[in-house]
Amino acid sequence: MTFEGQTTLKKIYCGSITRNTGGGVSTPLQLPRTGILARLHVLITGSVSGTLSAPNALGMASIINRCRVTAQGGQDMFNVSGPGYHYLYRPFVDVGGDPINSQSAYAAVTATTYNISMILPFQVNRRDQVGLFMLQNEQTLVTVNLDWLADASVATGATVTGTAKVYAEVFTVPASAKDWPDLSYVHQVLEDQLTVSGSGIVSYEWPRGNIYLRLLHGLGFAQSGSDGWSTFQVKRNESDVISDFQDTALADSQYGLDHFGLARKAGTFYWSGIDESGLGAYGMARDTIDSRRLTNIKSFVNATGAGTLYSLRDTLLDLKQG
Amino acid sequence: MKDSDFYGGASPVHPGSGMGIEVPAETNAGLNPGKRPAHFWLILVGLLVLARVFYEAAGE
Numbered sequence: 001m002t003f004e005g006q007t008t009l010k011k012i013y014c015g016s017i018t019r020n021t022g023g024g025v026s027t028p029l030q031l032p033r034t035g036i037l038a039r040l041h042v043l044i045t046g047s048v049s050g051t052l053s054a055p056n057a058l059g060m061a062s063i064i065n066r067c068r069v070t071a072q073g074g075q076d077m078f079n080v081s082g083p084g085y086h087y088l089y090r091p092f093v094d095v096g097g098d099p100i101n102s103q104s105a106y107a108a109v110t111a112t113t114y115n116i117s118m119i120l121p122f123q124v125n126r127r128d129q130v131g132l133f134m135l136q137n138e139q140t141l142v143t144v145n146l147d148w149l150a151d152a153s154v155a156t157g158a159t160v161t162g163t164a165k166v167y168a169e170v171f172t173v174p175a176s177a178k179d180w181p182d183l184s185y186v187h188q189v190l191e192d193q194l195t196v197s198g199s200g201i202v203s204y205e206w207p208r209g210n211i212y213l214r215l216l217h218g219l220g221f222a223q224s225g226s227d228g229w230s231t232f233q234v235k236r237n238e239s240d241v242i243s244d245f246q247d248t249a250l251a252d253s254q255y256g257l258d259h260f261g262l263a264r265k266a267g268t269f270y271w272s273g274i275d276e277s278g279l280g281a282y283g284m285a286r287d288t289i290d291s292r293r294l295t296n297i298k299s300f301v302n303a304t305g306a307g308t309l310y311s312l313r314d315t316l317l318d319l320k321q322g
Numbered sequence: 323m324k325d326s327d328f329y330g331g332a333s334p335v336h337p338g339s340g341m342g343i344e345v346p347a348e349t350n351a352g353l354n355p356g357k358r359p360a361h362f363w364l365i366l367v368g369l370l371v372l373a374r375v376f377y378e379a380a381g382e
Binding site: 071072075077133134137139140141180183184186319320 | 324325327328329330331332333334335
């Protein structure tokens with residue numbers, strides 16, 4: 001028997017998270033201890049009202065300061081900002097199209113309703129088993145935690161409301177443990193932000209320890225953004241250049257190839273070890289980087305001015321070690 | 323980072339004392355009550371034979 005023959009994929013409603021007045025961290029929502037977690041749909045809607053000025057340059061996506069999915073109260077499996085998710089990660093959720101094109105994360109902040117929903121994948125794609133997480137365990141606690149940006153940071157004079165409804169797609173657990181899927185990797189998607197003080201080369205050292213699927217960068221993206229970078233290199237062990245973008249036009253070409261001809265958002269650029277393997281990257285891990293085998297690996301970005309360098313790390317953590 | 327950091331103890335990678343929640347096997351038991359097990363008929367016939375024996379004995 002195989003896993004596929006012994007399981008059913010279900011969509012279950014887990015509950016909702018309401019934004020506190022003024023913003024801040026909401027009460028965590030615990031996921032039910034049922035099934036094997038494949039992905040979460042976090043449906044975030046609400047409204048902005050008031051007489052607005054100085055709207056956040058990142059648009060409606062800025063309303064979520066941080067979205068985290070955490071195991072045992074502290075181990076992040078997902079930790080991204082709203083802008084980081086929508087401008088950088090969203091096109092990589094499955095086969096490369098935009099899965100949530102019917103919402104308003106890219107819209108400017110105005111006094112209206114918004115929809116900035118997210119799909120958070122744990123299973124790395126919809127075919128391969130890697131990244132599935134067992135929820136059906138008494139000792140395991142997984143929570144969804146939302147940190148909402150303060151009203152005044154969304155726009156001066158704004159009053160923001162928001163509700164997030166959380167749905168989980170879970171596989172039923174096969175009765176026999178030998179039919180369980182491969183549960184030996186945790187899919188960790190974590191985001192760093194680095195302040196860039198001015199033009200010039202800025203280096204970002206990739207934290208070692210995990211297997212890198214993708215490294216998504218952003219510098220200069222915004223609701224009306226532009227490329228805040230001119231060149232981008234990825235260098236292994238201080239000397240092995242594996243990715244050399246001397247021109248932002250290469251990033252356009254790469255994005256079109258990986259995303260069915262969709263246009264790249266200005267200010268975004270990336271290295272990928274799986275999208276280069278073709279449609280959906282199903283079953284192929286040819287170019288992933290096991291950072292445990294390296295001395296170091298770094299991104300070198302030539303910034304054109306001051307800004308914030310986003311680095312969103314899409315990785316697998318091998319649970320068999322340690 | 324250990325698997326127990328994510329799973330809080332027993333994990334799919336190192337089950338140890340086993341995962342915490344029993345997984346009921348999905349079966350159709352109870353959905354087709356019309357079919358009776360074989361020993362039901364055995365017992366019924368046995369009781370009928372016994373009843374016949376007592377009837378015959380009472381008649382003598």
